[in-house]
Amino acid sequence: MVGNKAAATACKLARVQVASAFPITPQTTITQYLSEMHANAEWDFDFVNVEGELSSQVVVQGASRIGARTFTCTSGPGLLYMHHPMQTTGSGRLPVVMAVVHRSYKGMQPDHSDLMSQEWTGWGHWYVEHAQEVLDSILMAYKVAEDPRIRIPIAVGYDGYVLSYTAEPVEIPDQALVDEWLPPNKPIPEVLPDKVNKATFGRGFGGEADPQVPWKVHHDAILKIEEVHQEVMDSFEKTFGRRYGNAMIEPYMMDDVDVAIIAMGTIAGTCKAAVEKMQKEGKKVGLIKLRSYIPFPVKDFQEWSKKLDAIAVVDRSICPGKGGPVYQRLRETLYDMKKRPLTLQFHAGLGGKEVRVRDFELIGDKTLKAVKSKKVEEPVTWV
Amino acid sequence: MIEIRLHGRGGQGAVTASRILATAAYEEGQYSQAIPMYGTERRGAPLTAFVRIDNQRVRERMLVHEPDISIVLDPLIAKQQGVVESLKAGGIVLLNTAMAPEEVKLGGDFKVATVDATTIALEVLGRPITNTAILGAFVKVTGALKLESIEKAIKKYFPGRLGDMNIAAVRRSYEEVKGPIQAVVKSGVQEKMDLNVGGYGVLKDVSSWRVFTPEVDVDKCISCKACWIFCPETAIQWDEAKKKPYIEYNKCKGCGVCANECPVKAIEMVRVEV
Numbered sequence: 001m002v003g004n005k006a007a008a009t010a011c012k013l014a015r016v017q018v019a020s021a022f023p024i025t026p027q028t029t030i031t032q033y034l035s036e037m038h039a040n041a042e043w044d045f046d047f048v049n050v051e052g053e054l055s056s057q058v059v060v061q062g063a064s065r066i067g068a069r070t071f072t073c074t075s076g077p078g079l080l081y082m083h084h085p086m087q088t089t090g091s092g093r094l095p096v097v098m099a100v101v102h103r104s105y106k107g108m109q110p111d112h113s114d115l116m117s118q119e120w121t122g123w124g125h126w127y128v129e130h131a132q133e134v135l136d137s138i139l140m141a142y143k144v145a146e147d148p149r150i151r152i153p154i155a156v157g158y159d160g161y162v163l164s165y166t167a168e169p170v171e172i173p174d175q176a177l178v179d180e181w182l183p184p185n186k187p188i189p190e191v192l193p194d195k196v197n198k199a200t201f202g203r204g205f206g207g208e209a210d211p212q213v214p215w216k217v218h219h220d221a222i223l224k225i226e227e228v229h230q231e232v233m234d235s236f237e238k239t240f241g242r243r244y245g246n247a248m249i250e251p252y253m254m255d256d257v258d259v260a261i262i263a264m265g266t267i268a269g270t271c272k273a274a275v276e277k278m279q280k281e282g283k284k285v286g287l288i289k290l291r292s293y294i295p296f297p298v299k300d301f302q303e304w305s306k307k308l309d310a311i312a313v314v315d316r317s318i319c320p321g322k323g324g325p326v327y328q329r330l331r332e333t334l335y336d337m338k339k340r341p342l343t344l345q346f347h348a349g350l351g352g353k354e355v356r357v358r359d360f361e362l363i364g365d366k367t368l369k370a371v372k373s374k375k376v377e378e379p380v381t382w383v
Numbered sequence: 384m385i386e387i388r389l390h391g392r393g394g395q396g397a398v399t400a401s402r403i404l405a406t407a408a409y410e411e412g413q414y415s416q417a418i419p420m421y422g423t424e425r426r427g428a429p430l431t432a433f434v435r436i437d438n439q440r441v442r443e444r445m446l447v448h449e450p451d452i453s454i455v456l457d458p459l460i461a462k463q464q465g466v467v468e469s470l471k472a473g474g475i476v477l478l479n480t481a482m483a484p485e486e487v488k489l490g491g492d493f494k495v496a497t498v499d500a501t502t503i504a505l506e507v508l509g510r511p512i513t514n515t516a517i518l519g520a521f522v523k524v525t526g527a528l529k530l531e532s533i534e535k536a537i538k539k540y541f542p543g544r545l546g547d548m549n550i551a552a553v554r555r556s557y558e559e560v561k562g563p564i565q566a567v568v569k570s571g572v573q574e575k576m577d578l579n580v581g582g583y584g585v586l587k588d589v590s591s592w593r594v595f596t597p598e599v600d601v602d603k604c605i606s607c608k609a610c611w612i613f614c615p616e617t618a619i620q621w622d623e624a625k626k627k628p629y630i631e632y633n634k635c636k637g638c639g640v641c642a643n644e645c646p647v648k649a650i651e652m653v654r655v656e657v
Contacts, residue, residue, distance in 0.1 A: 130440070162444050167402045167417040169409045266444040273443045356445045 001170050003163040006131040007099045007156075008033035009170075010138035011071050012043055013178045018063035019071045020048035020056040024078040025108060026160030027101040031073070053078040057085035057096075064094040067187030069142065072096065075160060076103030076114045083118065089153045090122025091218065095145035095185065096153040097138060098123075101160045102265070109352015110159040112265065112317035116293075116325050122218050124154040124225050125294040127264040131170045134158050136242060137291075139173075139182060143232045146185045150228055152221050159266040161352070173240050181239045226295050245289065248297035251304075253279055254286035258309040259367045262326060264290045265316060267348065267355045274360030285364040290326060298333050305334050310342040312367040314360075314383075316349040323380070342367075342376050348383040359383050385527055386447045387434040390466050390578055391456035392592060394426040396514030399540060400456070401432040403518060406536035407528045408436040416441040427592035427636035429460055429578050436527065452525055455479055456513045458501060459591050464571040465578045467491050475563055477524055479513050484562035490571030496524040496562030501594065503559065505654075507552040511594045515549040519557030530557060589616065593637030595652035601627045603649035610641035610650060 001009070007030050011019060023031045038047040046063075050056045053074050060070035074082060079100055089096050102110040105117075115125055124144070128137045134156070141154040158164065226248060233247035244250045250268075253275050254260065263271045268289040278285045288304065290297070305311070315324030322328070327345040334340045346363050349355045363383065370376045387404065391397030398419040405415035418433040433447040449469045453476045455461040461478040467489050470476060474493045479500035487495050500516040507516070515537060522530050533553060538546045599610075606626045611619045618634035619641060621627075642650040 130444075159444075162418060165419050166444070167405050168441065169414060269442040269444045354445050356448070357443060 001131060002029070002165050002167050003131045003134050003158055004029040004101065004165070005033055006135040006170050007073065007101075007138060007158075008037065009172060010135045011045075012037060013135075013173060013175060014069060014071075014139055014142050014182060015043055015179070015184070016045055016071045017068040018046045018048065018060060020050055020059035020063075021071075021073050022050055022053050022056050022078060024053075024075045024103075026103060026110070026164040027073050027075040027078070027099070029164070030099060030101070034071075053082040054085055057082045057089065060096050060098075061085060061089050061092065061094055064089070064096050065092065065187075067185060069146070069185040070096050071098070073099035073101065075101045076105060076108075079114045079118060080105075083121065086118060086121040086123065086153075091214065093151040093218075093221065094153055095142070095151055097141045097145055098153065098155045099134070099138065100155050100157040101164045102157055103160045104351045107351045108160075110161060110266075110316075111350045111352060112157065112315075113350070115155055115157040116317040116319070118155070119294060119325070122152070122222065123294070124152055124222060124292070125157065126154065126292050127157045127290065129158075129163075129266055129269045129289065131163065131166070131168050132242070133244060134163070135170055135172070136236065136240070136244070139178065140229070140232050140236055140247075142185070143182055143236075144225060144229050147228050147232075148186075148188055149224050150221055151188060152218075152225060154225075157265070163266050171242075177239055181235070223295050225292070226297065226299075229292065244291060246300070248290075248292045248295075249300050250289040250291055252287040252289060254288065254304075256284065257286035258284040258371055259312065259364065260286050260288045260304060260308050260310075261312045261314060261360065261363060261367070262288050262290055262330065263314040263316075263360075264293070264326070267314065267316060270355055270357055271314075271360045274357045274364070277357065278361060278364050283364055283368060285368065293326065293329075296329050296333065301330060301333050302337060305337055305341050306339065308341045309371045310344065310367050312344045312346060312363050314346045314348050314355075314363065316347075316355075318347055318350060342370050342374075343379075344370060344376055345380045346383050347381070355383070384435060384437040384441070385452065386450045387436075387452045387454065388447050388450040389432045389434070389454045389456065390460050391430060391432075391514070392426075392460070393428045393430055394512070395456045396512050397430060397432045397456055400454070400514035400518060401434045403515070403533065403536045403540060404434045404521075404528070405436070406539060407532040408434075410532040410535050411528065413438055414440050416444075418444075418446065420446065426638055427589065429457075429592075431578060450474065452477065452521075452527070454517060454521060456500065456517055460578065462488070463578065464489055464573050467493060467571070475525055476566075477517065477520055477560075477563075479517055484564045485567055487566070488568055488571060489566060490568035491566055493566050494563035495566050496520065496560055496564075498556050498560040500556060503552050503555050507555060508548055516552040516556050519553035519555065520560035522553075523557045523560050524563050530554075588633040589636045590633050593635065593655050595637045595639060596632070596655050597630060597635065597637070597639070597641050597650050598653055599628055599630065600649045600651065601625075603647055604628065605647050605649075607646060609644045609646060613640050613644045615640060 104111040229247040237243035313327040401417040405417035408415040498520040500513040503516040
């Protein structure tokens with residue numbers, strides 16, 4: 001099945017109760033599959049047609065507030081249009097799960113600029129590689145988001161076209177197993193409309209309350225995702241037999257290497273093939289696939305940095321005038337380390353530009369060269 | 384790993400063909416991946432799709448740049464040297480054409496096989512959708528997959544009678560394919576034709592997209608302008624003096640919308656032989 005079918009199938013397995021979305025390429029077929037499933041009454045849920053992404057986010061917000069398990073999805077400019085209500089979903093501690101099928105702002109092909117630009121909205125941000133991971137991650141996202149320690153919405157991002165429309169084998173877990181592993185969402189009383197607890201609800205402050213509290217509560221809850229996500233990955237493996245690294249990162253062929261390439265999404269798959277090829281040629285280059293950008297796996301990278309001479313960060317997005325978000329986040333993570341590996345920034349796949357195995361070989365070679373000469377001559381490269 | 388590239392036109396079913404191949408491989412216990420090259424494709428526009436088949440999960444997520452096998456669903460595209468570009472040495476190109484492999488002008492170090500999939504599709508399915516009609520030939524020529532797995536996959540995509548008709552087309556192309564033989568020509572002539580066209584208005588001449596050509600019977604025409612309104616390519620022009628339509632054939636891609644809309648059936652679609 002294609003990536004978008006995997007997303008719709010995950011909704012069915014999770015027994016989503018309310019879904020609402022506005023079609024936009026390359027997300028469109030998710031709404032199409034969900035509509036078909038609704039028409040065929042494949043399970044009991046409401047699909048709410050709306051006139052735009054802003055409304056779709058508000059619909060799932062309302063439904064989530066009264067305890068429904070909810071799903072929405074969008075792409076590129078649609079996500080931008082959703083920006084305002086996304087903030088409220090985060091502030092409201094509503095465990096909405098959203099699939100973001102990446103589409104560039106400059107053109108229709110994929111890059112990560114859409115979801116990256118939403119990093120301030122107070123959501124968990126995950127990036128996945130293939131159709132199986134789309135299905136598995138959406139299931140895990142519900143388990144994490146609805147955990148009473150978390151109650152934070154999660155966006156699962158995957159590349160448009162090359163994943164959303166690419167057909168590949170996907171193992172569909174048994175419904176009974178999913179039902180047992182993922183019990184129905186239990187709303188916590190603190191966020192029900194009539195029992196709003198000001199410490200968590202995030203709005204309507206006044207009087208003597210400290211207006212910074214909702215920000216701190218929100219921030220702390222997102223940081224807690226790391227621990228819960230790892231627990232959920234363990235229980236997912238125990239139940240379904242698949243796992244993706246330690247949930248935050250997925251190291252690939254990282255034994256005895258000098259250099260790690262950090263990549264996210266579909267290009268991490270291509271990088272796996274490149275790393276295999278390079279290691280066969282005796283080049284000590286491995287891959288750390290970054291799965292969770294928010295929260296960022298600070299501890300993991302600090303540990304890995306002790307074993308590495310250099311890290312090459314492949315950013316499939318850029319904040320114009322500022323730079324690649326993963327590269328900058330990684331460098332601030334490493335600042336406190338006594339021994340810091342060299343870091344190199346690569347921009348690849350922006351605007352949907354294809355990233356090939358040979359591009360990763362070039363990235364590996366350039367980083368190995370920096371290791372050899374012990375300095376980074378050209379910190380930023382546009383592949 | 385086997386890498387396959389498919390060339391076709393919007394509406395011939397190259398994307399479906401790629402998915403049938405990937406599903407058939409999965410039926411045989413292999414991993415596979417079918418990548419369409421999506422842009423703003425439309426009916427008739429040249430396009431490409433890709434398939435990878437491997438015994439482990441396919442990690443590469445990029446287009447196929449050096450295919451082992453090239454499959455061409457369209458007889459006119461089959462004349463373009465581009466369809467064998469970067470084909471691996473000793474690879475196979477399978478063409479939908481009425482020509483025998485010996486007559487093919489494509490040049491290089493590869494094997495050529497041909498099958499007249501358009502005729503098979505028209506006779507068996509009644510429509511020039513050549514995607515399934517070429518898959519039987521693919522099985523015979525490459526031996527990469529079994530006929531029964533292709534048929535199983537087709538039943539998944541086309542249940543019921545439609546599936547049976549498509550399977551009949553597959554079996555006929557399995558019988559009728561010619562070749563493969565080593566390419567007769569050593570180096571082919573590079574023609575300039577974009578094999579993947581996205582977007583509207585990028586080509587001035589789309590006449591090569593036609594399988595059928597509309598012909599207007601002006602005596603039957605009642606000057607209602609329905610064809611003029613509905614033509615998606617503005618190929619139908621209006622002769623104000625005679626109050627009759629005429630067709631600018633370089634703009635016409637042969638979609639048949641005009642013939643379908645005409646209330647008095649004054650437009651007939653005639654097959655173009657290539």
